[in-house]
Amino acid sequence: MADAAPRIVDIAEHALSRPFPLRVRAWDGSEAGPPGTPALVFRHRRALRRILWRPGELGLARAWVAGELTVDGDLHDALDRLSGLLWERPEPDPQAPAGAAVRQVLDALRDPATYRLARGVLALTGPGLPPAPPPEEVRPRSGPAHTKRRDRAAISHHYDVGNDFYALVLGPSMVYSCAVWPDEDTTLEQAQSAKLDLVCRKLGLREGQRLLDVGCGWGSMVMHAAAHYGVRATGITLSVEQAEFARKRVAEAGLDDLVEIRVQDYREVTDSPFDAISSIGMAEHVGSRRYLEYARILHGLLRPGGRLLNHQIARRPLRDEEAYHVDEFIDRYVFPDGELAPVGATVSRLEEAGFEVRDVEALREHYGRTLRAWVANLEANWRQAVRLVRPGRARVWQLYMAASAVAFERNRIGVNQVLAVRTAEDGDAEMPRTRSNWLS
Structure with a gap:
């Protein structure tokens, strides 16, 4: 069945606890999400694997640079709709104890519905290690900066x-x-x-x-x-x-x-x-x-x-x-x-x-x-x-x-x-x- 796009939207909305703001079009031809919005196009399941291994803007950027993720429609509009998810999240509480974010993830996975969604993500991405970053990415540097x-x-x-x-x-x-x-x-x-x-x-x-x-x-x-x-x-x-x-x-x-x-x-x-x-x-x-x-x-x-x-x-x-x-x-x-x-x-x-x-x-x-x-x-x-x-x-x-x-x-x-x-x-x-x- 061609159902990758609805599954991606379902997973995203569960993880974000809010409606996903863009249409999604997947490599299998399926499409889901709010009509009349730009479409986030997953040209290959590898794009989803990149996001799974590095959630947030870096995973999305790697998929974009590799050509595995594109936008059908106005790019500025798409990024504007995504901005609240990627860049305008509340600032982390500096008083939060170390490891609090990890404990939140582990607690979420104890929920049966979340666990099923996590298994669904793995089924969509396929097995394997994270893909190598695109060659345009600068490797992490060592030593003092700004010499x-x-x-x-x-x-x-x-x-x-x-x-x-x-x-x-x-x-x-x-x-x-x-x-x-x-x-x-x-x-x-x-x-x-x-x-x-x-x-x-x-x-x-x-x-x-x-x-x-x-x-x-x-x-x-x-x-x-x-x-x-x-x-x-x-x-x-x-x-x-x-x-x-x-x-x-x-x-x-x-x-x-x-x-x-x-x-x-x-x-x-x-x-x-x-x-x-x-x-x-x-x-x-x-x-x-x-x-x-x-x-x-x-x-x-x-x-x-x-x-x-x-x-x-x-x-x-x-x-x-x-x-x-x-x-x-x-x-x-x-x-x-x-x-x-x-x-x-x-x-x-x-x-x-x-x-x-x-x-x-x-x-x-x-x-x-x-x-x-x-x-x-x-x-x-x-x-x-x-x-x-x-x-x-x-x-x-x-x-x-x-x-x-x-x-x-x-x-x-x-x-x-x-x-x-x-x-x-x-x-x-x-x-x-x-x-x-x-x-x-």
Whole structure:
């Protein structure tokens, strides 16, 4: 009988104690679940086995990357419906005794109905050990995180996927961070240009000043600042592929006399002082234990009165910050060793390093729209993307960008621009007294 889908839905609803929010279509052609919703398609029983061995987002992600699990319908809608099951569960009680979760499972299996369902899961998945993770998964790392060598490897994993692939996703702007959308008719290219210009205006850039862009990507920020504000800009990245691409763009734009691109760690920059520093979408790679060091280094690279614009994704605070753990899918497939911190913690570390924080602007809704635009670009160029990076890698990017869009839209995470200044010894910050003045 073709009954795998109804059995999967039955098992899921019993385990979750709530209706399953999507249709399910199984490898045997059966279908079950609420009509009119996207369908979660199990193309192979191996997908269910992955979820059995690693329940939650990592098991689902492995099945997705392997091509064993897909969605028929709007991916964002499907992830939005699943978000309450995967990401918006109540935070674990830090006072709960050790082993409480294991005891709950054992107690549940004493219930005859639950035991029958567990046997049903095993019957559906078939015998065997857990399938090997897809080759796109990063193996668990050993040793201390955020050494220079380990950071280079992590950056290479994410950014050295191929410039042609990123061009498909990002479009001509080649900006891989949250855009700023002034109105509904704004295009992605216009929104990215608006973001770059907003950063330049917050930094108060003027002709002849020196700008350091930490984590310069493909060079868009330094090129914009040099072309429109006449600054001498230095961009640093750990990605060799990015640097080669950026240098070519700089040469083609005729900006060689104003822009320099280096493959360099921010901890190795010695040619200070700079008038301004931009760090856009880079600080997520620093790590909480290194963040104060990062802030102190940037503070030391600025002249008195120099400004820092730190553009960074933030997570929501936890009741028990010691219980924070990195998202498994992101850590193993997307940003190895990446960490998110609450915006309050970021502001505190910057102040501890000696900065005066002058402005914080939240751009959360803008990032949701940016990610949706990137997903649309990827899906519109899917065949070419698969040729460039393999199907599994393309599926990683599709899932992470779509899931991130939902996370921003649901306020699970945010993104903020923090403007800080290294004040002079006499307290002079060289800042206009109102935001409207320094944004004009």
